Amino acid sequence: MEEPREASKEIVVKDSEVLYSCFEQVADSGEDIAPAIYGKFFQAMPEAEQHISIMDERMRGRMVEQIYSLLLGEADTDYLKFEADMHRGYGANTAFYRGILEAVKDTVRDRLEDQWSGEFEGAWDRSIERITGEIEQFSSADGGA
Numbered sequence: 001m002e003e004p005r006e007a008s009k010e011i012v013v014k015d016s017e018v019l020y021s022c023f024e025q026v027a028d029s030g031e032d033i034a035p036a037i038y039g040k041f042f043q044a045m046p047e048a049e050q051h052i053s054i055m056d057e058r059m060r061g062r063m064v065e066q067i068y069s070l071l072l073g074e075a076d077t078d079y080l081k082f083e084a085d086m087h088r089g090y091g092a093n094t095a096f097y098r099g100i101l102e103a104v105k106d107t108v109r110d111r112l113e114d115q116w117s118g119e120f121e122g123a124w125d126r127s128i129e130r131i132t133g134e135i136e137q138f139s140s141a142d143g144g145a
């Protein structure tokens with residue numbers, strides 16, 4: 001009999017495949033979407049900009065690369081815990097994490113236009129929930145951020 005844990009692992013793999021194909025389609029255009037992602041993030045959460053403003057373009061680029069890895073299910077739990085710990089000192093909180101992940105989703109959705117589907121929406125939302133849920137767990141385990 002299948003363990004529920006295995007079933008959710010399968011969903012993660014399936015969702016990651018959907019997200020991967022979205023990123024592939026965006027990559028085909030050759031556009032670096034990082035500036036658009038930060039633009040959307042600051043528009044939705046202007047209070048986050050003061051934290052990010054210390055980062056140059058290359059750092060911002062490396063940060064979004066890691067966010068892509070998380071969304072694609074490539075990063076492991078230890079890595080996520082490490083980043084969540086580090087980021088407490090950078091002014092990040094759960095709302096900001098959700099905000100930047102939603103900004104990635106919105107940017108990709110804008111690029112895919114009418115190729116975007118309900119299946120994509122579900123896969124992105126589940127992936128964002130998974131990541132923010134894990135980050136929240138780390139925060140509460142340590143007595144809150």
Ligand code: HEM
Nearest residue numbers: 048051052055059062063066067083090091092096097100
């Ligand atoms: C899941 C989401 C996130 C991931 C995976 C992530 C990952 C990273 C990584 C890998 C770096 C180092 C970049 C480098 O190589 O220089 C970094 C730096 C940084 N991140 Fe994030 N980040 C996330 C979300 C956020 C959010 C929401 C904020 C908002 C306040 C934030 C603020 C910062 C700042 C201020 C730095 C620069 C720290 C410094 O070196 O001075 N991050 N992030």
